[in-house]
Amino acid sequence: MKVMKFGGTSVGSAEQIKKVAKLINDGERNIVVLSAMSGTTNTLVEICDYLYKENVVSAKETINMLQQKYVQTIYDLYSSQDTIDDVDNQIDAVFGLLRYLADYDFTSVDEREILAQGEIMSTILMNAYLKETGVESVLLPTLEYVRTDEDGDPDVDFIEENLNRLIAEAGDAKLFITQGYICKNYLGEIDNLKRGGSDYTASLIGAAVKADEIQIWTDIDGMHSSDPRYVNSTHPVESLSFEEAAELAYFGAKVLHPTCILPAKLNNIPVRILNTMAPEAKGTLIYNFPPHKTVKAVAAKDNITVIKVYSSRMFQAYDFLSQVFEVFEKVKTPIDLIATSEVGVSVTIDNTTYLHEIVDRLMNLGKVTVDEDMVIICVVGDLEWHNIGFEAKVVDAVRDIPVRMISYGGSNYNVSILVRKEDKVKALDNINKALFPAE
Ligand code: ASP
Ligand code: MG
Numbered sequence: 001m002k003v004m005k006f007g008g009t010s011v012g013s014a015e016q017i018k019k020v021a022k023l024i025n026d027g028e029r030n031i032v033v034l035s036a037m038s039g040t041t042n043t044l045v046e047i048c049d050y051l052y053k054e055n056v057v058s059a060k061e062t063i064n065m066l067q068q069k070y071v072q073t074i075y076d077l078y079s080s081q082d083t084i085d086d087v088d089n090q091i092d093a094v095f096g097l098l099r100y101l102a103d104y105d106f107t108s109v110d111e112r113e114i115l116a117q118g119e120i121m122s123t124i125l126m127n128a129y130l131k132e133t134g135v136e137s138v139l140l141p142t143l144e145y146v147r148t149d150e151d152g153d154p155d156v157d158f159i160e161e162n163l164n165r166l167i168a169e170a171g172d173a174k175l176f177i178t179q180g181y182i183c184k185n186y187l188g189e190i191d192n193l194k195r196g197g198s199d200y201t202a203s204l205i206g207a208a209v210k211a212d213e214i215q216i217w218t219d220i221d222g223m224h225s226s227d228p229r230y231v232n233s234t235h236p237v238e239s240l241s242f243e244e245a246a247e248l249a250y251f252g253a254k255v256l257h258p259t260c261i262l263p264a265k266l267n268n269i270p271v272r273i274l275n276t277m278a279p280e281a282k283g284t285l286i287y288n289f290p291p292h293k294t295v296k297a298v299a300a301k302d303n304i305t306v307i308k309v310y311s312s313r314m315f316q317a318y319d320f321l322s323q324v325f326e327v328f329e330k331v332k333t334p335i336d337l338i339a340t341s342e343v344g345v346s347v348t349i350d351n352t353t354y355l356h357e358i359v360d361r362l363m364n365l366g367k368v369t370v371d372e373d374m375v376i377i378c379v380v381g382d383l384e385w386h387n388i389g390f391e392a393k394v395v396d397a398v399r400d401i402p403v404r405m406i407s408y409g410g411s412n413y414n415v416s417i418l419v420r421k422e423d424k425v426k427a428l429d430n431i432n433k434a435l436f437p438a439e
Contacts, residue, residue: 005202008038014076036118119179146183199260222284251378295381311366397434
């Protein structure tokens with residue numbers, strides 16, 4: 001069995017839905033995980049924002065606009081009037097629910113119910129299209145088998161038991177369609193796996209059914225060696241280890257959601273990233289045993305703030321770092337990079353919600369400086385310390401650029417450097433040239 005997940009742009013129009021329908025009907029047993037059509041979840045978030053502000057008029061105008069888009073898709077997608085009427089009724093019921101929720105006191109329970117409708121609608125559209133074109137498929141309602149526990153983490157035993165039960169009930173059906181992103185929580189309320197969570201759903205399903213492969217279909221042919229928006233000559237990376245993919249995902253490669261990696265890795269299920277717009281392209285394969293001793297890719301993460309605490313009291317003081325970390329722990333702000341010396345420590349964060357409080361507390365420990373608008377450039381590959389020369393190449397490539405921080409040796413998989421926002425493109429370009437010289 002394989003799991004095939006299609007992101008928002010992959011199912012973003014009637015034409016795309018038709019393309020996906022062809023790809024999933026390949027004669028194999030597949031579980032197809034769909035995201036909401038592109039733009040839908042953002043629009044649902046916007047509707048909720050209006051409702052929190054008690055601006056029901058703007059919420060309803062936005063609901064109407066969104067429905068218009070779906071009505072158009074229905075007309076573009078189906079050819080028989082019966083299917084058009086049937087799907088139109090189902091989609092109309094969804095929008096009826098949105099309007100109903102808009103009319104009453106708005107709570108976070110309602111919000112999560114609204115956010116779930118995007119995925120519900122894309123599976124309605126796909127399933128009806130398959131039916132109209134004579135392809136048998138079974139709709140698996142995610143809300144019946146994905147549940148989170150009290151910590152908000154997926155309850156993997158529940159998922160495994162219930163998903164496999166639903167599949168068994170479907171007899172020898174070959175094609176299953178299901179929603180990404182959404183779930184129920186331990187209270188039985190509708191909830192979700194956070195923005196971009198459909199990749200996570202795919203991975204959880206893959207683990208639950210012990211799939212042969214998890215395919216993440218998106219709109220780019222795999223993870224690229226660098227960000228194609230800033231660097232001209234990038235190439236898709238053929239294969240990555242899960243660790244390398246995780247570093248890239250955390251450090252800004254938008255292709256794969258970081259949460260997707262662990263369930264696949266633990267169950268030794270390969271993850272293949274493929275392009276719906278160019279299905280024949282090889283894509284990127286992420287698995288446990290990829291080639292060693294190579295640098296694979298470079299990613300950049302924007303909007304980084306670096307905080308330095310400098311104090312001669314740090315010298316030989318064994319509790320200085322723990323006091324610094326405690327400040328971040330208190331405000332639940334994760335640290336990305338760290339560089340230390342005997343008398344100072346610099347750390348980076350990307351969530352600045354509590355920056356003021358952090359600085360205020362750190363001032364008890366030493367002299368504090370803050371630099372904003374920085375970028376982490378993260379070079380990923382097999383950078384185990386015995387592999388010589390890679391870090392030198394990276395540092396040499398940025399010799400003309402002011403570098404604020406360098407971090408190497410934290411894991412076997414990356415070297416990260418911190419530069420100013422205005423130097424990002426040049427740094428990416430220089431590093432790309434140094435690491436992947438054109439053949
Ligand atoms: N539709 C959800 C989002 O836009 C989940 C996903 O696409 O992965 O965040
Ligand atoms: Mg996504």
